[in-house]
Amino acid sequence: MSKAQRTKSDRNMSARDKIREQQAAARAQERRKKVVTYTTAAVVAVAAVGLGVWYAASSSQSEQAGAGLAPITLQPDGSAVMAKAGVTQPVVDIYEDFQCPVCKELERVSGQTFKNLAAEGKAKVVFHPITIFSREPTKSNSVRAAAAARCVADGKQWMAFHDLIYKNQPAETVEGFKTDQLVEWGKDAGVTSPDFESCVTSQKHASAVLADSTKIMKDQAIEGTPTVKLNGTSMGEAAFSPQQLRDAVTKAAK
Structure with a gap:
């Protein structure tokens, strides 16, 4: 293989390596997005459940006595x-x-x-x-x-x-x-x-x-x-x- 051919081959490998690196980086970024999304959804779900429990508890809580009785x-x-x-x-x-x-x-x-x-x-x-x-x-x-x-x-x-x-x-x-x-x-x-x-x-x-x-x-x-x-x-x-x-x-x- 001539020097020119080796140089061309090296350039092709370098390009492929860069593409693989870019694809790997993209996949990693997508995974991070999913983790963030799932975590956010979980936090929202927990908050919603907590709000529901709070509302149920507050709506069923007995009132305190007022000033007195009506006639x-x-x-x-x-x-x-x-x-x-x-x-x-x-x-x-x-x-x-x-x-x-x-x-x-x-x-x-x-x-x-x-x-x-x-x-x-x-x-x-x-x-x-x-x-x-x-x-x-x-x-x-x-x-x-x-x-x-x-x-x-x-x-x-x-x-x-x-x-x-x-x-x-x-x-x-x-x-x-x-x-x-x-x-x-x-x-x-x-x-x-x-x-x-x-x-x-x-x-x-x-x-x-x-x-x-x-x-x-x-x-x-x-x-x-x-x-x-x-x-x-x-x-x-x-x-x-x-x-x-x-x-x-x-x-x-x-």
Whole structure:
């Protein structure tokens, strides 16, 4: 091979080497781009999950007690209307059974929101204690509790008693809400009705509880408790999210 041929061959090899180096560099740069892209996507995904968890936690967090309770008016059918003077809309109806574990959970999670909304003048909140159970001992437990609540004449005392009943809710498989217990909880709630004890022990309102429960469930198409309605429309799971509950009621008030 002549010197000229070797020089030409060297130049060709050098060119090929440069091309290979450029291709290798391009591949390395592409790999770096992919790593950056995947890392960025992972960070965004983690951030999105974190935001979702934060939102879920914040929207389900129970509210703190406000300044106080709105006035509470007790009705002949055992319901309790909680609203500031002149507030008629929107209406939040809570159909509950004192023996219902899910009702207890609703009270734990959203009970304070119901009270705050009424106290802020943003809603008229109506509690409807009913009996939905047909089997024992849950049926009798429920009736005794609801009948005892009707023995309270003062609205503020009624709410304190209402909350204590849920706090002391028995298991569904045992006899509970015994009359002597209900009388004691009434004292703890500050109930001052002079005939409260005799009213509870005699279960004076038991028959009315059953009759009114049947009527309410039929008229309002109540299939289970708790059922929370906003202006007559069921709120579903939103009632268990204090933030969603507040947002829905606030929107309805506009």
